[in-house]
Amino acid sequence: MNKAKQLQIISWGLVVVVVAMAVAVWWSERMNGGKLTVYSFFPLLGIAAFSIMWTHYISGSVRRKLGIEAKENKMYLTYSSLVVLALILLHPGLLIYQLNRDGFGLPPKSYLTVYAEPAMKLAIGFGTISLLIFLAFEFKKKFEKKSWWKFVEYAQLVAMGLIFYHGLTLGRELSVPWYRAVWFFYGISFVAAVIYNYWYDSSIKKRG
């Protein structure tokens, strides 16, 4: 099996595992007979989005370790990015829709009414900022040659950190001990992957 194939299998395998864990923890929290509503469904989309984004960074490290080009994993990057985009739009989209239907109006009013606790307000603010940062990345093709584009890429890292806090503060699933451990594993391995990727890319640049 060539390295490109190995990378594809690892990348898709990670996606399957992280999504399966997200569904498992979400379902375990919904098995107590409570009814399924939009409010109970939308968190799953956020957890899945963060988890799949995490696989992007990890598979990026694996790719560098295997010494192959990003284009060898293009299908994974293209389709998983599409799924992430749909999830990050639907995650707040469903909440906004249902809060509006329930008479709370639109954000920021609806958010501030429902999530009135200071820590919750902060987490909601972080989520909104992160969404905008993630959406900015969709303009990569148009602007990636610009000198300032690197700041948009750095901002993605900040957004991942903000979402990490957002999930810990607002996510019921993050109170489940085993998944809380998984979440922290995501956080720690994400930082390690970013450092490794940065170090690898810098050393390649130096070598010319």
Added chain:
Amino acid sequence: MERSRTSKLVMGILLLVVGLGLLVWALTGRKAEAPASQSSETSQSTNSEDSAKTSESSAETESTAATIVFTNDGFTPNKLTVKTGTVVTVKNESSNRVQFSSDDHPTHREDPEINMKTLAPGESGTFTAKTVGTHGFHDHIDDSKTGTLVVTE
């Protein structure tokens, strides 16, 4: 070539959004009306079940008191049965703030009369159980902490 790929991507995103939207719609149905109707159904069924027992329990109409303690592990007891008119005290003995709230999270519209303001560690608050039925509750700040309040006549 590039244009055609962009179109495919846009179509893909649209299909995903529409597909997931339909899935959610199918799974959850029209939930906007659900809290009110479900709450009323719960009360009605409890009323009819309890009506048979009215003669034997009608003497016990005075208000009583009950306490729910919130610790770092959650609510104790996490299932409490009280009579209507009971004053329920919620004590926060945890190290975190707690906001005792009716289901459904995060809007708390199923039984608004039991919703309380946020309690700091060491604080207590009360509400009066008025509506007969089974009421789910949770901590709004950490909605994994849940419980059930059953109010009987």
